Each structure stands twice: as C-alpha cells, then as structure tokens.
Amino acid sequence: MRAGAKLGLFLLLTPLxxxxxxxxxxxxxxxxxxxxxxxxxxxxxxTSPANYLTFLTEPLYLxxxxxxxxMSILATLLxxxxxxPVAFYIAKIAKGRLQSALFLLCLVPFWVSELxxxxxxxxxxxETGIFSNLLQWLGxxxxxxxxxxxxVAMIVGLVYTSMLxxxxxxxxxxxxxxxxxIEAGYDLGGSNLSILREIVIPHAMPGIASGSIVVFMLxxxxxxxxxxxxxxxxxxxxxxxxxxxxVRFNWELGAAFGFMLLILSxxxxxxxxxxxxxxxxxxxx
Amino acid sequence: MIPSIRQPLxxxxxxRAYIVLFFVYLALPLLVVSIFAFNDSLFPSLPWEGFTLAxxxxxxxxxxxxxxxxxxxxxxxxxxxxxxxVSALSxxxxxxxxxxFNRYEFPLRGLLYVLMLLPLVIPGIVLxxxxxxxxxxxxxxLEDGLGWDIxxxxxxxxxxxxxxxxxxxxxxxxxxxxxxxxxxxSLEEAALNLGAGPLTAVRTVTIPYLLPALVGGFGVxxxxxxxxxxxxxxxxxxxxxxxxxxxxxxxxxxTPLLNAVSLLLMLGSSGLALLMILFQxxx
Numbered sequence: 001m002r003a004g005a006k007l008g009l010f011l012l013l014t015p016l017x018x019x020x021x022x023x024x025x026x027x028x029x030x031x032x033x034x035x036x037x038x039x040x041x042x043x044x045x046x047t048s049p050a051n052y053l054t055f056l057t058e059p060l061y062l063x064x065x066x067x068x069x070x071m072s073i074l075a076t077l078l079x080x081x082x083x084x085p086v087a088f089y090i091a092k093i094a095k096g097r098l099q100s101a102l103f104l105l106c107l108v109p110f111w112v113s114e115l116x117x118x119x120x121x122x123x124x125x126x127e128t129g130i131f132s133n134l135l136q137w138l139g140x141x142x143x144x145x146x147x148x149x150x151x152v153a154m155i156v157g158l159v160y161t162s163m164l165x166x167x168x169x170x171x172x173x174x175x176x177x178x179x180x181x182i183e184a185g186y187d188l189g190g191s192n193l194s195i196l197r198e199i200v201i202p203h204a205m206p207g208i209a210s211g212s213i214v215v216f217m218l219x220x221x222x223x224x225x226x227x228x229x230x231x232x233x234x235x236x237x238x239x240x241x242x243x244x245x246x247v248r249f250n251w252e253l254g255a256a257f258g259f260m261l262l263i264l265s266x267x268x269x270x271x272x273x274x275x276x277x278x279x280x281x282x283x284x285x
Numbered sequence: 286m287i288p289s290i291r292q293p294l295x296x297x298x299x300x301r302a303y304i305v306l307f308f309v310y311l312a313l314p315l316l317v318v319s320i321f322a323f324n325d326s327l328f329p330s331l332p333w334e335g336f337t338l339a340x341x342x343x344x345x346x347x348x349x350x351x352x353x354x355x356x357x358x359x360x361x362x363x364x365x366x367x368x369x370x371v372s373a374l375s376x377x378x379x380x381x382x383x384x385x386f387n388r389y390e391f392p393l394r395g396l397l398y399v400l401m402l403l404p405l406v407i408p409g410i411v412l413x414x415x416x417x418x419x420x421x422x423x424x425x426x427l428e429d430g431l432g433w434d435i436x437x438x439x440x441x442x443x444x445x446x447x448x449x450x451x452x453x454x455x456x457x458x459x460x461x462x463x464x465x466x467x468x469x470x471s472l473e474e475a476a477l478n479l480g481a482g483p484l485t486a487v488r489t490v491t492i493p494y495l496l497p498a499l500v501g502g503f504g505v506x507x508x509x510x511x512x513x514x515x516x517x518x519x520x521x522x523x524x525x526x527x528x529x530x531x532x533x534x535x536x537x538x539x540t541p542l543l544n545a546v547s548l549l550l551m552l553g554s555s556g557l558a559l560l561m562i563l564f565q566x567x568x
Contacts (some may be wrong), residue, residue, distance in 0.1 A: 004483065005389075008388075008389075008483075009385070009389050009391060011381075012381045012382075012384055012385040012389065013385060013391070015377070015378045015381045015382070016378070016381065016382050016385060016397065016401065019378055019450075019451070019454060020397075020400050020401065023416060023447060023448075023450070023451040024400070024403065024404060024407075024412075024451060025400075026419060027415035027416050027418065027419035027420075028415050030415070030418050030419040030422050031411075031414065031415040031418045031419070034418050034422075082307070085300070085303060085304075086303075086304060086307050089300065089304050093300075102304075102308075105308060105311070105312075106311070107558075108311075108315075108555065109311050109312075109314075109315055111508060111551070111554040111555050111557075111558045112315065112512075112547070112550055112551045112554055112555075113511070113512040113514070113527075113528055113531075113547075113550055113554075114512060114514055114528075115514065115528050115531050115532060115535070115547075116315070116318055116547040116550060116551065117314055117315070119314075119318055119535060119539070119543060119544075119547060120313070120314025120315055120316075120317055120318040120547075121314050122535075122539070123314075123317045123318065123321060124313065124314060124317055128328070130317055160310070160311075160314070163311070192292075213406070214405075217405075217406055217408065220408060221408025221409050221410055221411070221515060222515070223410060223514070223515055223518060224514055224515075224532070228535065238408070238410045238515070241410055241411075241414065242410070242518070242519075245414055245417070245519065246519075251418060254414060255414065255418060258410070258411045258414045258415065261408055261410075261411055262407060262408070262411050265406065265407075265408055266406070269406050280399060280402055280406070281398065281399065281402065
C-alpha cells in the first residue's frame with residue numbers, strides 16, 4: 001500500500017510539474033533571458049540591460065505604462081462602486097425567483113465573447129451610432145456626435161467587460177452576512193452609512209479583494225477594448241507589447257515590456273492582498 | 286437596507302431605478318448587436334432599412350450570409366477544434382491536480398499550490414508571449430542542433446491550444462477541487478472493504494460523484510477557450526479561430542455579417558451554459 005501511495009503521488013505530480021514547468025515557469029525564465037540580451041550583429045547577442053534602459057528613457061513607453069496602470073485602477077474602482085449596490089440588492093433585497101433571475105442576468109453578457117461586447121459598444125457610441133442618432137432626434141445636438149475613440153468610451157468598455165468578476169464574489173460574500181447582524185446595527189442606532197461602513201463592507205472584504213484583483217488584472221492585460229474603443233491618445237501598454245512582437249519584430253524589447261507588465265501586475269495584486277489582509281489561496285477559491 | 290428595516294420610499298425607489306438602469310446597461314450592447322443582424326443595409330447602424338435574413342443565409346454579393354461565408358465557417362471550426370482539445374486536456378490535468386492537492390501531503394505542497402494558482406494572475410498577453418518566445422527558442426535550438434524543423438512549435442493551432450490550456454487548467458482544477466473536497470471518503474473506504482482495488486474504488490465511486498464537476502469544468506473550459514482573445518492573439522498562425530478572424534474584420538470596418546456571427550455565438554454559448562445548469566440541477 002505504501003509503495004502504491006508513492007506511485008500514485010508520482011503519477012499525479014507528473015502532469016502538474018509538466019504543465020507548470022513547460023508552460024509557465026521555463027517560458028517566463030526564457031522570456032527574461034531574451035529581455036536582457038541586446039542584438040549587436042546578425043544572430044549575435046550580448047547580455048545587457050539595454051532594453052530596460054530603453055523602456056525607462058523613452059517617454060512614450062514610460063507614460064503609456066503609467067497611464068495603463070492608472071486607468072486600470074480607475075476602472076477597477078468604478079467597477080467596484082457601480083457593482084456593489086447591485087451585488088447587495090441581489091444578495092439581500094431580492095428574494096427567491098427574482099434573486100436567481102437577476103443573478104443569472106448578471107452572468108449572461110459574459111457567456112459571449114468580449115469581441116461581441118466591444119462591438120456592441122461600437123455600434124452604440126460611434127458617429128452613426130444609436131446614441132448619436134438619439135441625441136439628434138431629441139434635438140439636443142445639431143449634427144452627429146462621435147463618442148467613440150476616447151478615454152471615456154474605453155473606461156465604459158473596460159467596466160462593462162469585467163463587471164461579472166466583481167459582482168459574483170461580492171454577492172457570495174454579502175449573502176453570507178447574517179441579516180440579524182444588520183438589524184442589530186440598526187437597533188443600536190446605526191445609520192445606513194455607518195452600518196455600510198462598519199458592518200457590510202468589512203464583511204464583504206474578501207469578495208472586494210478577489211473581485212478587485214481579477215478586474216484589475218483583466219483591465220491591465222486587456223488589448224481588445226483599448227484598441228477598439230480607445231482613441232489615438234489612449235494607447236494601452238499591451239498594444240506596445242503587441243507592436244514590438246508582431247509588427248516591429250523586436251522580441252528583446254517586447255519581452256522586456258512583458259516583464260514590466262508582469263512586475264506591475266504582481267506588485268499591485270500583492271499590495272491589494274496586503275491592504276485587505278487576504279492571501280492568494282483564500283481569494284481564488 | 287434590508288427588507289426587515291423600513292426605509293423612506295424615495296430611497297427605495299431610487300435604489301430600484303438604479304438596479305433597472307444597471308441591467309439596461311448590461312443588456313444594451315448585446316441587444317443592439319442582435320437587432321442589427323437583421324438590418325437590410327451594408328452597415329450595422331441606423332437608419333433601419335427593413336428586416337432581412339440575408340446576413341444569415343444570403344448567397345449573393347454584397348450580402349453573403351454567415352452560413353455561406355467560407356472564412357468565417359472555417360474560423361468557427363478552428364475554434365471548435367481548439368476548444369475541444371483545450372477542454373479535454375484541462376479536465377484531465379485538472380482532475381489529477383485536484384486529487385493531488387486533496388489526497389496527498391508532500392514537500393513543497395504549499396508552494397506548488399500557489400504556483401498552480403499563478404496563471405490566473407499573469408496577464409494573458411504575457412502568457413502568450415512567454416510561450417511564443419520559449420517555443421521559438423526550442424524550435425531554433427532543435428533546428429540548429431539536430432536539423433529538425435518542428436512545425437508544431439511555430440505559431441499555429443498547437444501553440445494556441447497549449448497557451449489556452451496553460452491558464453484554463455487552473456480554473457478547471459478549482460472547479461473540480463471544490464467538489465472533491467465535499468466528497469465523503471468513507472464511501473470510498475466502503476468500496477475498499479467490499480473488496481474493490483483502490484483504482485476500482487476511485488473509478489466506480491469517486492469519479493461518478495465528481496461527474497457534475499467534470500462536465501461543468503469541461504463546459505467552462507470550452508467557453509473560455511472559445512472566447513479567449515489575448516493569449517490566442519500572440520500565438521495564432523494562419524488558421525485563425527473565430528475571435529481573431531472577427532477582430533481582423535472589425536478592424537477593416539464592420540458589416541451586419543459580424544452581427545449575425547455574434548448573435549449565433551450568443552445563442553450558442555447561452556445554450557451551452559443552459560445545458561450545463563440543467564445538468565448540474567439534475568445531478
């Protein structure tokens with residue numbers, strides 16, 4: 001039996017190690033190695049921090065990097081603020097059929113591809129789109145208005161795309177809060193705001209943390225929404241990575257960019273976990 | 286805030302209006318995509334030119350319907366092919382992972398568990414480029430060293446499958462683990478007492494119990510693979526899956542053909558999701 005257990009352990013470990021080793025760990029090490037080499041001739045390379053220096057000294061790269069980080073945080077906060085009341089409504093106010101129907105309705109948009117969702121926003125917001133026509137019909141504007149290709153459109157798209165990943169963990173955690181605790185808060189003279197601040201939000205913290213982490217990651221790594229909805233000035237860092245890899249074929253610089261994105265996302269995820277007192281294991285399950 | 290506590294009527298009404306507005310916001314983009322699939326015009330925008338099914342079944346230029354548009358149908362079959370492989374692979378590895386972390390104590394268990402979760406917090410595009418870089422290092426090494434030119438290591442279907450598999454496995458592992466944790470091990474012990482070997486016990490007792498999670502995991506993996514964009518974008522070769530093919534079209538300018546494809550996608554994925562829910566209910 002003991003030998004059997006050892007064999008079992010070995011057989012179960014193999015796929016895990018192959019998967020993590022060949023598809024996650026070694027590729028990232030290799031990407032790091034590529035990012036610290038510099039081309040000095042045809043097929044000749046030397047180790048140097050040149051790519052990272054380029055990243056730090058070229059304003060376009062650095063500004064895009066900071067902007068992407070800032071906008072992703074903004075999108076995450078907006079998603080949280082917009083999604084929280086909805087999650088609370090589903091978890092505590094809606095009952096029975098209505099509750100499951102609303103919850104299901106929240107999930108529906110995410111069964112379809114992000115491309116379709118983005119396409120929907122394009123039809124709504126563009127110059128010949130629905131909103132523009134509606135405003136003209138109402139007589140609020142004289143000519144067609146272009147609402148696409150700017151930061152607001154991009155943020156609307158980002159918030160839309162990641163709403164599910166905020167609402168679902170929030171509903172789960174808020175649902176586990178006992179109604180009687182909220183009632184006790186009112187009995188003790190608490191107001192809506194103080195109860196929200198001192199009872200509901202602290203209880204929902206694990207949900208807030210995991211929702212925020214996922215939404216932030218999705219926004220930071222998004223390519224489609226900024227490309228399709230954002231304007232000339234709303235360049236996203238993933239677009240830089242794509243252009244270095246596929247358009248310019250400068251893999252060394254592209255790999256360095258990829259690493260910077262990875263470091264940024266890990267840092268912010270780590271900070272969020274620390275700030276909310278959570279661990280990765282707890283937030284993901 | 287909760288029903289047992291009375292609130293001013295105005296507050297309740299404002300709250301309700303907000304919820305309604307939120308669901309309008311959720312539904313609006315999908316609704317317009319669907320409606321304009323039936324517009325008898327070359328552009329998916331107003332004015333409304335009348336109802337037509339040409340964007341589904343049309344076979345004359347300029348209105349060639351989805352079902353007669355070869356590149357789109359080919360992209361659809363590519364997507365299906367990729368999704369089946371990714372789901373099958375990730376359900377297999379997800380199951381072994383779930384058993385490993387649920388049943389065994391071994392050195393570095395905690396570290397491996399965190400590593401197992403890691404693909405979820407790596408941006409998809411970074412996963413894509415790291416696999417692209419590594420596979421091309423490997424391909425170049427094999428070609429220079431041994432003279433082997435391995436086609437599978439160049440951007441294409443194989444790399445797309447591996448790239449999607451690399452993070453979807455984590456999600457499937459979590460889905461299957463959640464059910465395995467609730468399993469009562471005494472059932473398995475009973476099977477052992479009745480003379481079953483360990484493998485037979487797992488096969489006849491544990492796996493049937495896990496079946497809803499296995500099917501659920503397969504469905505989730507299938508949908509995620511079908512929808513994936515970021516990782517796929519970096520690894521795609523000449524055989525583009527549907528999301529990439531649609532993206533290329535969208536960049537050139539859109540026709541209601543894209544609306545028609547989108548509507549079919551919506552119907553397909555909600556159908557699949559519904560099936561999964563029904564199956565889960567029954568189990």
